[in-house]
Amino acid sequence: MVKFTEQERDIVRAVWEKVDVDEVGPEALIRVLITYPWTERYFGIFGDLFSISAVSTNAKLAEHGKVVLRSLGRAVEDMDNIKNAYAELSRLHCEKIHVDPDNFRLLADCITITIACKLKSTFNSNVQATWQKFLTAVVEAMTSQYN
């Protein structure tokens, strides 16, 4: 299990407080689909995602970005229990949605990059390292129930 120091918890919470889920969620997910177009395979039901402008303006995708990022909140609230917190979602992504778990890492990177865009220099090296440690724990939890 990943252990976080008191200082690391403070850093993660401080970053999360500055994140506007309704803004960052859609932006991060849009970045994933544009930078890594093979990820479009998981979002066929959202309609047209076949060009950069289609991805950028797809309302269902944007809405889903909010859902995905909001769920990160549960990890922030309960940093000692991330694996359990995501067990059910992990099973869902494996058994029902059939997502290659490498994509969780790509999404984590895009979330980090989107947040860096917003927070700019306050997102310094230590904050980045701690935030990435946190997201790695979430990615591991999301992969944990794969079989």
Add this chain to the structure above:
Amino acid sequence: MSLSATDKSQVKKLWAKVEKQIDDIGAESLGRMLVAYPQTKTYFSAWKGDLNVQNENVRKHGARILNAVSKAVKEIDNLTTALSQLSELHASKLQVDPANFKLLAHNLILVLAMYFPADFTPAVHLSIDKFLAAVALALSENYR
């Protein structure tokens, strides 16, 4: 995943802005990689002190790396040839695990996003990501 004409022009356009702050961007990229991925410090064991963005060695070396990437931008149609000597160096002398090129690329992308938030749209992110992957591939050419 080869570079399209659009990719090349997006990279050159952003890089014109990068050139103006190339030393700082280099220092930030390398420094952040060393802090966020401590295993990368193993390649710099000769350097004393804390390896971070402020470290003098990190700043110098970060600038050197980014200036090499600048040359790659200028020779974007010919990356394998342009980076052949550097590839030989990384393969035979430095013996850097090529997986680390991805880690540095991620940190450079993050720093570009921070420095140029308005310019670093998803479309530009895509082109830069592809370009850095192509640079990594060219750098790995002489490994085996």
